[in-house]
Amino acid sequence: EAQVTQNPRYLITVTGKKLTVTCSQNMNHEYMSWYRQDPGLGLRQIYYSMNVEVTDKGDVPEGYKVSRKEKRNFPLILESPSPNQTSLYFCASSSRTSGRPYEQYFGPGTRLTVT
Amino acid sequence: AQSVSQHNHHVILSEAASLELGCNYSYGGTVNLFWYVQYPGQHLQLLLKYFSGDPLVKGIKGFEAEFIKSKFSFNLRKPSVQWSDTAEYFCAATVYNAGNMLTFGGGTRLMVKP
Numbered sequence: 001e002a003q004v005t006q007n008p009r010y011l012i013t014v015t016g017k018k019l020t021v022t023c024s025q026n027m028n029h030e031y032m033s034w035y036r037q038d039p040g041l042g043l044r045q046i047y048y049s050m051n052v053e054v055t056d057k058g059d060v061p062e063g064y065k066v067s068r069k070e071k072r073n074f075p076l077i078l079e080s081p082s083p084n085q086t087s088l089y090f091c092a093s094s095s096r097t098s099g100r101p102y103e104q105y106f107g108p109g110t111r112l113t114v115t
Numbered sequence: 116a117q118s119v120s121q122h123n124h125h126v127i128l129s130e131a132a133s134l135e136l137g138c139n140y141s142y143g144g145t146v147n148l149f150w151y152v153q154y155p156g157q158h159l160q161l162l163l164k165y166f167s168g169d170p171l172v173k174g175i176k177g178f179e180a181e182f183i184k185s186k187f188s189f190n191l192r193k194p195s196v197q198w199s200d201t202a203e204y205f206c207a208a209t210v211y212n213a214g215n216m217l218t219f220g221g222g223t224r225l226m227v228k229p
Contacts, residue, residue: 042219
């Protein structure tokens with residue numbers, strides 16, 4: 001089954017404790033993205049990757065890092081989480097080769113709480 | 116800056132009522148437009164998309180949207196809503212050839228009363 005998976009689905013942590021949220025897709029997509037969803041603000045893009053070893057900042061990259069060492073994986077790293085990073089996070093992927101370059105497939109979400 | 120606006124933050128309807136959710140974008144170039152739905156506790160699912168051609172786009176579950184270039188709008192419609200349509204709806208846009216830069220509106224939370 002074609003899908004985007006994220007782990008963990010729920011995470012409660014404390015300020016300053018480094019964490020990583022994993023994202024994996026099995027559709028051989030070139031593009032992968034991370035978004036955060038906050039009430040009234042919709043989804044805002046954190047980082048995106050156009051292919052392996054190619055990443056770029058989205059609208060709200062501060063406090064986040066990403067890496068793209070393999071095509072299927074795109075982990076989101078919070079080196080020193082703060083309470084304002086409490087949010088719902090979504091990973092997404094899309095392909096340019098299918099003729100539908102901007103149709104993004106979303107993962108199930110990771111609800112992060114930073115105390 | 117490019118933006119997507121959804122003016123209705125919360126909408127409450129009774130079953131069988133007609134639905135129209137507004138979406139406006141501020142891009143000047145060729146745009147690709149989307150509506151996503153998020154059911155309670157679930158991830159986003161694509162309802163419909165517009166890339167080019169017929170400005171009236173039909174999606175899943177009886178939803179449709181009309182692209183009106185002169186109004187920079189892409190409103191979502193459904194003639195008769197059901198209780199199961201209770202969800203949050205997001206309009207999104209990207210400029211053609213802008214890579215992965217998808218911009219979302221703030222979302223509209225729809226509640227359908229049985």
